[in-house]
Amino acid sequence: MRNESSGVLIDFRQGSPETFESAFESLFHQHQRAVYSWILRIVRNSAAAEELTIESFWRIHQAHARFDPARGFEGWARRIATHAALDWLRAQRTQSELSMEVCAALAAPVEADPAITAEIRSKTALAFGRLPPKLRIAAMLAVIEELPQKEVAAALGISVAAVKLRVFRALRLLRKDLERQGITP
Amino acid sequence: MNAHDEDDLKRLLRQALPPVEGNARPGRDLWPDLLRRLDAEPAAPAFSGWAIFDGALLAGLVGLAAFFPAVIPVFLYYL
Numbered sequence: 001m002r003n004e005s006s007g008v009l010i011d012f013r014q015g016s017p018e019t020f021e022s023a024f025e026s027l028f029h030q031h032q033r034a035v036y037s038w039i040l041r042i043v044r045n046s047a048a049a050e051e052l053t054i055e056s057f058w059r060i061h062q063a064h065a066r067f068d069p070a071r072g073f074e075g076w077a078r079r080i081a082t083h084a085a086l087d088w089l090r091a092q093r094t095q096s097e098l099s100m101e102v103c104a105a106l107a108a109p110v111e112a113d114p115a116i117t118a119e120i121r122s123k124t125a126l127a128f129g130r131l132p133p134k135l136r137i138a139a140m141l142a143v144i145e146e147l148p149q150k151e152v153a154a155a156l157g158i159s160v161a162a163v164k165l166r167v168f169r170a171l172r173l174l175r176k177d178l179e180r181q182g183i184t185p
Numbered sequence: 186m187n188a189h190d191e192d193d194l195k196r197l198l199r200q201a202l203p204p205v206e207g208n209a210r211p212g213r214d215l216w217p218d219l220l221r222r223l224d225a226e227p228a229a230p231a232f233s234g235w236a237i238f239d240g241a242l243l244a245g246l247v248g249l250a251a252f253f254p255a256v257i258p259v260f261l262y263y264l
Contacts, residue, residue: 028216036211044202050211054219061223116200124201143195145204171194185194 009069020064027073028057034074035081038155041145042085042137052088056081075154082137082155089133120183127177131170138166139174 011023035056040049059080060067067076128136134156141152142163153160178185250257 025216028219032215033210036215037207037209040209041205041207044205046209046212049209050213050215053211054215054222057215057219058222058226116197120197121201124197128198128202139198140202144199144202171191174198175190175194185190185197 006069009067009073012064012073013067013069014065024061024064027060027077031073031077032057035077038078039081039085042082042140043088048088052081052084056084059084078155079157083157086133086137089137123181123183124174124178127174127181130177131173135166135170135173138163139170142167143171 008023008026011019012027015023032053036049036053039052039056040046043049043052056077060077063080067073128139131139138152138156141147141155142149149160149163153163156163158166175185246260250260
């Protein structure tokens with residue numbers, strides 16, 4: 001992602017109303033794709049990711065007084081976007097957003113393991129959707145997306161140790177759920 | 186759960202929910218929608234009702250932990 005000039009960041013933080021709006025628009029156009037892509041990795045639903053990108057930039061606009069230009073925009077925006085996505089996951093009751101159909105349309109090509117049937121994949125996806133959102137989001141980013149734990153920790157605003165703990169608890173709950181359905185990974 | 190079991194479970198999970206393409210882009214220009222949202226919901230006051238609610242909830246939790254210390258590990262587990 002490009003590094004924006006410090007002038008844009010300072011205008012965003014404490015510029016006059018005119019320069020602030022101009023800086024905000026510039027930052028939106030520079031970062032909307034990265035924010036959208038990040039949210040999509042979490043919610044795996046393109047329509048929801050678009051709405052949450054708007055929600056994230058609305059929150060960014062509201063919170064600009066708390067922005068620290070010295071720490072850069074990208075990480076701050078990603079953290080706000082992660083929390084917006086987490087709020088969305090919490091609001092979902094049916095977990096249907098993790099359906100295989102949605103995932104298949106968005107997924108990167110992965111070589112299918114013939115030993116794992118479609119039924120097992122479907123049950124695993126549904127079981128994953130039943131995990132508590134804050135465990136699910138950690139496992140989604142660290143295990144499925146295989147992002148560095150330090151990056152996941154920064155996005156969630158927690159320590160690397162807490163990420164490891166959440167992933168461990170997510171996998172343990174997932175294993176128990178699958179075992180109840182007669183699936184032993 | 187040993188390391189081998191954990192690796193098997195991770196592999197199953199990645200088969201069930203393959204990673205999303207990292208370079209996805211929105212299907213439409215989101216700027217007009219954002220402008221509409223900003224017009225509809227201007228800046229919130231610094232000390233809103235939610236902040237008061239959050240403070241009351243925090244005070245309740247601190248009070249509960251003070252009177253019933255046994256609940257602290259339960260809270261920590263669910264954090």
